[in-house]
Ligand SMILES: Nc1ncnc2c1ncn2[C@@H]1O[C@H](COP(=O)(O)OP(=O)(O)OP(=O)(O)O)[C@@H](O)[C@H]1O
């Protein structure tokens with residue numbers, strides 16, 4: 001039987017005394033692309049941040065490879081393969097594209113591995129070579145999103161969490177990001193795309209979940225066709 005990479009059961013999480021997420025149960029499998037959709041404030045970011053260890057769960061279980069990870073630190077979860085790409089992409093405007101790619105991952109002792117990863121990513125994203133020396137501010141929004149994802153890929157994630165990756169992207173750029181998610185899934189990762197006000201019409205992927213008021217109110221296979229009714233949701 002296929003084992004989930006990440007299993008969430010009856011999860012509740014929030015900030016201070018208030019719960020944002022309630023009774024969330026989801027299994028994420030290696031080699032899959034899933035979407036978490038929902039209106040602003042539905043709890044998508046809170047869910048991704050809870051998985052990444054940035055928000056502490058209050059009740060329920062989160063297991064990675066069957067092991068309880070609720071009390072693990074974000075750095076430990078990153079080392080275990082969970083990478084979170086925040087909505088603002090966290091690029092440094094004073095750094096070049098190449099230095100943004102290396103920010104947070106450079107270690108002299110890892111030089112050969114890091115250089116091999118940079119070469120691998122440069123093949124995948126040719127703009128990393130052509131724009132490598134430029135400031136990241138000169139990239140298009142689509143390239144910035146790809147750079148933020150490429151930086152996450154430097155950690156060789158098994159679970160990649162993308163928060164609102166289509167924000168401010170032209171439709172073709174968004175399609176490129178969705179296709180990248182599918183490619184990474186085909187290579188074995190579990191990829192989650194959380195996106196506000198979106199419908200997965202014609203997007204690649206396995207499953208789409210709809211969050212509403214912190215609860216999973218709908219889950220349907222997403223097989224590259226439109227999801228009737230969702231386009232009309234806020
Ligand atoms: N740091 C915080 N402290 C307190 N409440 C917060 C915090 N961050 C988010 N919230 C609240 O949690 C709820 C869910 O927010 P969250 O950011 O997870 O939603 P979202 O689905 O990602 O929204 P968006 O589409 O706007 O990104 C909202 O009511 C929000 O006001």
Ligand SMILES: [Mg+2]
Nearest residue numbers: 044045046164
């Ligand atoms: Mg959000």
